Amino acid sequence: MKKTLILLSALTLMVSCMSKEEKMKEAEADGNEAIAVKSKLIEGAGKALQEQGKAAAKSASKGVGDVIKGINSGMSESISQSDVIPEASFKANFEECKAEKIYASNDDKVKKVTIYLIAKNDFKGDLILKAFNADKKEIGRSRLKADIKKDDAQYVDFTFDERTHLLQTEYFTIK
Template sequence: MYKLLCATSVVLLGLVACKPHEEQVKEKHTAGQQLVEKEAALAKGVGEALQKDGQSAAEELAAGAGSLLKGIAKGVDRAEELTIVLDGSSSGKGLKVTRSQYVGSGQESDTLKLYVMSAQAYSGKLHLRAFDDKDAEVGRSDKVEAKLDADDAKYVEFKFDDATPVSRVKKFVLFAG
C-alpha cells in the first residue's frame, strides 16, 4: 500500500507540476504578442521623433544644400563675367551690353552670349574681337545679323573658331557694322 500511495503521489505531483500543452501555447502566444507590441512601440517612437525632429533636421539640411548651390552658382557667374568693351561703332549706335556668358565649346567653335540693349533701333551686323593680356587681338567671332527696335534688348550669340584661345582672353570688343 505504501508503494501504491507513493506512486499515486508522484503521478499527482507530476500532473500538477506540468502545464498542459494549451497553457504553454497560450503563454508563448502572449510572450510573442508582448514582443511585437514592444517593437511596434519602438518603431512608433522612432517615427514620431522623425516627424518632430526629422522635419527640422531635413529643413536645415535642405537650407545648407541650397546655400551651397547658390554659392556655386554665384562663383560660376563670377568666373564667367567677361570684360566687354564697346567700340565707337557700337556705342555710337546706342548699343549697350549688360551681361555676358560663355556658353562653351561646340564641335568647331566656342560660343559667347551677350545681352545687347539698344536705345535706338539698330539693324545690321555685330561681331566681337578677342584680346589677350598684352592687348593683342587673338580672334574674331563670326558676324551676326541683329535687329533691335528702339528700347529693345535680346541675347545675341557670337561664335569663335575653336582655335581662338578663349580661356586667355582678357577682353572682348563689340563692333557694329
C-alpha cells in the first residue's frame, strides 16, 4: 500500500509539473510582457523629452553657462581689480573709481595700475596712488601728473617699481 501511495504521488507530481520547455516558454512570455511594459514607459519618456527636453536642456545649458561666466568674472575681478579709497582732496575733484592692475611679461617688467578718472572740477597737479596689503601695510606707491578739465574723463596709468607685489595688493589709496 505504501508503495502504491508513493507511486501515485510521484505520478501526480510528474503530471502536474510543467516540463522544462513549458517553463521556458512561460518565462519567455513573461519576459516579453515585461519588456513590452518597459518599452511603453521608455516610449512615453521619449515623447516627453521630445516635447519638454529641448526647453529643459536649454535652461540647464544657460545655467551652466551663467556659472562659468560667473567664475570667469569672479576670477578676473579678484586678480586684476581692487578698491580705491580716495582721500578728501581726491574726492573734491573726482568721482569714486576702481583700479585695474596690469601685469606685463617678465621681459617688460612693467607693473601698472590703470584708473579711470572722471573730473568734477578742473584739476592740474600730482596724483599719488599707494598700494596696501592685507595687513594694511604700504607695499608700493606711484605718482603722476594729471591735467583734466571739469566733466572730462580719462584713463591714467600709475607705474610701479617691478619689485612691487601687486598680486598682494588688497586696496589702494589715492590723493
